[in-house]
Amino acid sequence: MAPSRHPRPARGAPVIGLDGVSFSYGEAPVLERVDLEILAGEFVGLVGPNAGGKSTLLKLVLGLLEPQQGRIHVLGRAPHHAVRWIGYVPQFPTFPRDFPISVAQVVLMGRLGRGTGIGWHRASDRAATRTALAEVEALDLAERRIGTLSGGQLQRVLLARALVSEPHILILDEPTANIDQRRESDIFDLLARLNERLTILVVSHDIAFISGYVDRVACLNRTLMCHSTASVDADFIHQLYGPNIRQVAHGGEPLELRHEH
Numbered sequence: 653m654a655p656s657r658h659p660r661p662a663r664g665a666p667v668i669g670l671d672g673v674s675f676s677y678g679e680a681p682v683l684e685r686v687d688l689e690i691l692a693g694e695f696v697g698l699v700g701p702n703a704g705g706k707s708t709l710l711k712l713v714l715g716l717l718e719p720q721q722g723r724i725h726v727l728g729r730a731p732h733h734a735v736r737w738i739g740y741v742p743q744f745p746t747f748p749r750d751f752p753i754s755v756a757q758v759v760l761m762g763r764l765g766r767g768t769g770i771g772w773h774r775a776s777d778r779a780a781t782r783t784a785l786a787e788v789e790a791l792d793l794a795e796r797r798i799g800t801l802s803g804g805q806l807q808r809v810l811l812a813r814a815l816v817s818e819p820h821i822l823i824l825d826e827p828t829a830n831i832d833q834r835r836e837s838d839i840f841d842l843l844a845r846l847n848e849r850l851t852i853l854v855v856s857h858d859i860a861f862i863s864g865y866v867d868r869v870a871c872l873n874r875t876l877m878c879h880s881t882a883s884v885d886a887d888f889i890h891q892l893y894g895p896n897i898r899q900v901a902h903g904g905e906p907l908e909l910r911h912e913h
């Protein structure tokens with residue numbers, strides 16, 4: 653049973669550690685001997701080509717999968733004992749337009765891991781829901797049906813759902829994959845503010861964009877290499893992604909990467 657309290661880790665203390673982790677779903681290895689340490693207060697970008705193993709690594713950290721080799725610790729314990737302290741924003745879910753659940757109800761679900769039962773919420777859960785929605789500037793959406801939101805609005809609501817559990821770590825799987833560039837900057841500005849109190853691990857395809865925000869990038873293509881953002885240049889990007897990547901300069905901003913199919 654997960655403990656109900658865990659003190660906020662001191663800045664610089666290890667919060668996520670992977671030590672020689674290997675994983676495969678079947679025959680072919682997806683991750684091989686991955687070592688990664690993330691410290692409290694860091695903002696780390698996890699990048700790499702399609703099928704490089706990024707979502708799999710997140711699932712291992714969340715305790716949804718078990719490595720065949722190696723060890724993982726989160727906040728000093730096994731992942732499934734620490735998941736209560738992780739706020740997770742999954743990869744672009746979609747909802748039918750008439751899905752009968754409101755934004756406030758979606759955010760309230762984020763309180764379930766705190767001992768709150770389904771259909772039974774305390775006043776403190778409802779207050780936390782409003783606080784989380786206000787923090788992502790989406791309080792005005794509280795009574796809207798979840799299926800009627802734009803991509804950017806939905807991402808903010810899913811972020812509020814992750815924040816309402818009062819986590820120490822925030823993990824996001826491509827939070828801006830289906831939204832335009834201005835909204836992408838808005839979301840990352842918000843993440844930068846949240847990073848003042850939370851450790852953040854974010855998966856992104858847009859390595860050049862995120863290097864303006866994160867402290868360092870972890871590059872995953874079955875094996876892992878970590879780099880400071882200063883070393884992310886065009887040569888490095890070609891080495892990581894290969895030739896099937898197109899770099900698009902836009903409006904004085906850094907390079908954007910698009911896969912060519």
Ligand SMILES: Nc1ncnc2c1ncn2[C@@H]1O[C@H](COP(=O)(O)OP(=O)(O)OP(=O)(O)O)[C@@H](O)[C@H]1O
Nearest residue numbers: 677678682700701702703704705706707708709857
């Ligand atoms: N449940 C599963 N069963 C079998 N194979 C899987 C499963 N989930 C993922 N895979 C395979 O594992 C490999 C890594 O997938 P993963 O989703 O971790 O990559 P990714 O880096 O997140 O990819 P993308 O950037 O395309 O989202 C892929 O070859 C994928 O097809």
